[in-house]
Amino acid sequence: MDTLKSLLKEMEQEAQTTEKMLSRIPDDKYQWKPHAKSMTIEQLSSHIAELPTWVPLTLHTDELDFATSPYQPKKIANTAELLKVFEDSLADSYANLQKADVNTFDETWTLRNGExxxxxxxxxxxxxMTYCQIVHHRAQLGVYLRLLDVPIPGSYGPSADDLGL
Structure with a gap:
């Protein structure tokens, strides 16, 4: 399987799991966080939903400078809005990746904060790395949901909740 087909397949598979996890967030828990140093569910889930936008960003630029382009997360009030943001981010990412020139994949991309x-x-x-970030933050969200006693969907097989344990 070539690199592009592999990336597209992985994106599709991880998107299904991510959508299942995002869909479990109760609308009344968006301001909850497990610890003072943790993000709220709104912050964490909106970050997950927007992470696919890093694929077209990477394909069409050579860098992101937080000093000149600070991150402004979308405000999410409920799970329906969250899923729409994720769906839109994913559709744009997938469309751009389908048209990607694999000859640019070896070009350097830089993430900076000023100098x-x-x-x-x-x-x-x-x-x-973007895919890994989605999986990483999705796992964090799973811990949040478990602490709220929300049933967790399986990621790479059934969860204890899927099995009725």
Whole structure:
């Protein structure tokens, strides 16, 4: 399987699992957080929903500088809005990835904050890192939901809740 087909397949598979997890968030828990240093569910889930936008960003730019383009998360009030943001982010990401020129995958992409370089990787590595970030934050959300006693969907097989345990 070539690189592009592999990336598209992985995006589809992870999107299904991510959508299941996002859909479980109770509308009345968006301001909840498990610890003072943790993000609220709104902050965490909106970040997850917007992360697919990093794929077209990576494909069409050479860098992101937080000093000149600070992150402004979308305000999410409920799960229906969250799922719409995720659906739109994912559709744009998928469409851009389908048209991607794999010859650009080895080009360097930089994440910086002014003069401070946070990471510098190939575009392919940044796309893979984006997928990993989605999985990482989705797992955090799973812990949040478990602490709220919300049934957790399985990710790569059935969860204890799926099995009725």
């Amino acid at each position: 401070q370089i946070l990471t510098q990787r190939t575009k392919l590595e940044v796309i893979r």
